[in-house]
Amino acid sequence: MIAVKDLKKVYHQANREIRALDGVTLEVPDDSVHGVIGQSGAGKSTLVRCLALLDRPTSGTVEINGVDLAHVRSSDLRRARRRLGVVFQHANLFDSRTIADNVAYPLELAGVERRERAAKVTELLGLVGLGDAAAAHPAQLSGGQRQRVGIARALATDPDVLLCDEPTSALDPRTTDEILDLIADIKARLGLAVLVITHEMHVVKRICDSVSLLEAGLVVESGPLAGVVGRLGGRLSEMLLQLPPAAPLPATLGATLEVLDTTQPGDTAALTAAERHFDADLPVLAGTVEHLDGTTFSRMRVLVPPSLDPAVVVSHLKGLGAESTISAPSIDEVA
Numbered sequence: 001m002i003a004v005k006d007l008k009k010v011y012h013q014a015n016r017e018i019r020a021l022d023g024v025t026l027e028v029p030d031d032s033v034h035g036v037i038g039q040s041g042a043g044k045s046t047l048v049r050c051l052a053l054l055d056r057p058t059s060g061t062v063e064i065n066g067v068d069l070a071h072v073r074s075s076d077l078r079r080a081r082r083r084l085g086v087v088f089q090h091a092n093l094f095d096s097r098t099i100a101d102n103v104a105y106p107l108e109l110a111g112v113e114r115r116e117r118a119a120k121v122t123e124l125l126g127l128v129g130l131g132d133a134a135a136a137h138p139a140q141l142s143g144g145q146r147q148r149v150g151i152a153r154a155l156a157t158d159p160d161v162l163l164c165d166e167p168t169s170a171l172d173p174r175t176t177d178e179i180l181d182l183i184a185d186i187k188a189r190l191g192l193a194v195l196v197i198t199h200e201m202h203v204v205k206r207i208c209d210s211v212s213l214l215e216a217g218l219v220v221e222s223g224p225l226a227g228v229v230g231r232l233g234g235r236l237s238e239m240l241l242q243l244p245p246a247a248p249l250p251a252t253l254g255a256t257l258e259v260l261d262t263t264q265p266g267d268t269a270a271l272t273a274a275e276r277h278f279d280a281d282l283p284v285l286a287g288t289v290e291h292l293d294g295t296t297f298s299r300m301r302v303l304v305p306p307s308l309d310p311a312v313v314v315s316h317l318k319g320l321g322a323e324s325t326i327s328a329p330s331i332d333e334v335a
């Protein structure tokens with residue numbers, strides 16, 4: 001379990017205060033993956049550095065299973081770091097060492113004796129699907145395989161939590177999915193609390209149980225995946241269920257609605273039912289469907305013909321279980 005409370009990191013630069021983290025609070029239970037997403041400059045790297053004990057926070061706590069690691073004495077830092085496995089964007093392997101020796105490195109630092117090290121390395125390489133690559137060197141491996149080595153190395157000291165900093169940003173889409181599935185599999189097998197820093201919505205959708213949006217050093221939205229996606233108009237909902245930008249429509253065509261439908265698809269879907277009720281077409285101008293956490297989310301931009309009052313359609317859709325709002329202004333209103 002990771003519990004971050006009111007974490008602050010202030011940098012001072014030429015008489016200027018930079019509040020890279022301005023009071024971040026979040027929790028990651030065991031056996032779950034929490035995603036932190038944010039744009040460049042939001043504070044993601046600072047958060048990882050503070051959590052990985054590579055940098056000291058200005059204030060706040062970072063508890064791993066109830067023990068605050070943010071304030072351990074410098075002499076205890078190395079031991080405290082063993083409780084955290086860290087996976088970076090690039091595995092940064094030693095080119096001159098074999099794969100087995102790369103994975104063994106943290107065990108050497110921890111003073112684990114040779115035979116125990118060898119057994120642990122064999123177990124870890126098996127866990128990440130590289131059982132037959134022990135004697136190879138990093139240059140002989142693909143990017144995805146190198147990242148598997150990075151994950152095995154992060155797990156070498158039996159950490160309580162796994163921190164992943166943009167773990168798939170340097171990989172192609174197929175390899176990305178393989179690595180994400182491996183992280184999810186390891187989480188389930190070892191019951192780890194996993195925190196993934198990413199700017200990719202795909203990562204959140206594929207493996208995260210919960211997610212936080214970081215902005216200017218603050219968590220501005222957070223919650224279980226299905227909860228944040230189902231919040232019509234929410235920032236995370238819009239990011240995770242993206243629609244293309246709307247071209248303004250002439251007002252004569254009608255009004256547009258943003259609809260979020262979580263009733264299951266099929267002929268009972270709210271939109272189809274509303275079309276029947278009003279005996280009118282409600283054309284979908286843009287739409288996206290995601291299956292997340294056992295729920296199907298359909299976000300649509302829908303045209304309401306001038307013959308219907310959009311507010312009445314909104315209210316009817318609500319009765320059918322779909323949230324909606326009157327959205328884009330028509331071109332006449334813009335003018």
Ligand SMILES: Nc1ncnc2c1ncn2[C@@H]1O[C@H](COP(=O)(O)OP(=O)(O)OP(=O)(O)O)[C@@H](O)[C@H]1O
Pocket residue numbers: 011012013018019020038039040041042043044045046047
């Ligand atoms: N060592 C430092 N000294 C001064 N300012 C810093 C330092 N490190 C980060 N910052 C500032 O803190 C803020 C957060 O930076 P950070 O690198 O954590 O963001 P990020 O979300 O990781 O961005 P990116 O995705 O581009 O890496 C930025 O305004 C950055 O300029």
